[in-house]
Amino acid sequence: MDLKVPVGVSNKHVHISREDLDILFGEGYELTNMKDLSQPGQYAAEERVEVVGNRSSMVMRILGPVRKNTQVEISISDSFSLGVEGILRESGNIEGTPGLTIKGPKGQVELDKGVIVAARHIHFDPDDAKKFGVTNGQKVQVKTEGPRSITFDEVICRVDPSFALDMHIDMDEANAAGIKNGDQVRVIV
Ligand SMILES: [Zn+2]
Numbered sequence: 001m002d003l004k005v006p007v008g009v010s011n012k013h014v015h016i017s018r019e020d021l022d023i024l025f026g027e028g029y030e031l032t033n034m035k036d037l038s039q040p041g042q043y044a045a046e047e048r049v050e051v052v053g054n055r056s057s058m059v060m061r062i063l064g065p066v067r068k069n070t071q072v073e074i075s076i077s078d079s080f081s082l083g084v085e086g087i088l089r090e091s092g093n094i095e096g097t098p099g100l101t102i103k104g105p106k107g108q109v110e111l112d113k114g115v116i117v118a119a120r121h122i123h124f125d126p127d128d129a130k131k132f133g134v135t136n137g138q139k140v141q142v143k144t145e146g147p148r149s150i151t152f153d154e155v156i157c158r159v160d161p162s163f164a165l166d167m168h169i170d171m172d173e174a175n176a177a178g179i180k181n182g183d184q185v186r187v188i189v
Contacts, residue, residue: 003189004184004187006166006182007174007185008166010073012074013044013062013073014049014071014072015069015070015071015072023109024103024107024108031047032047033045033064034046039163043064044064048062049062050102057103058081069094070114071092072111073116087115090119091118093116097113098115100115119156120154120155120173121156121157122157122158122165123168125161125163126160132189134187139153139154140155142155142167144178146177146179147178148176149177151188
């Protein structure tokens with residue numbers, strides 16, 4: 001069986017809490033869905049914010065819907081440009097990570113934590129997980145093809161009924177491997 005998954009390349013982005021969205025865009029503000037993402041219910045919003053690091057600032061898109069905690073996802077390259085430490089984490093695990101300032105049209109938020117470099121991972125629904133023979137939290141290898149072909153180690157499998165099959169990597173990883181959004185890569189369990 002050919003165990004391939006599509007790649008979703010994540011550019012730098014911000015997940016926002018209800019509370020912080022109120023501060024940045026005004027009380028009760030609702031995000032505008034610009035484009036659905038591969039994971040069900042997730043979307044790129046029209047709204048963008050200015051993220052201010054110690055060295056520079058960057059404009060980043062918000063991904064909706066709102067979440068429990070505000071989280072800024074960057075690549076290691078972005079961390080150098082911004083002047084913020086880039087700490088590798090699974091999404092949602094933000095204890096001990098750096099903060100920074102986020103500016104919106106109506107106000108600004110001083111984060112004391114929440115900046116992460118997302119650990120590469122694959123989303124599976126339970127049926128796909130069974131087909132691939134993986135369980136939640138398991139790490140696998142992923143092999144890419146082409147002139148910059150590489151093998152990614154330490155790829156975390158995340159299994160949930162709300163997920164659609166997709167491997168998430170950041171821009172640095174995609175560029176190093178010479179792959180782009182929608183390319184197919186092979187999972188080695
Ligand atoms: Zn993901």
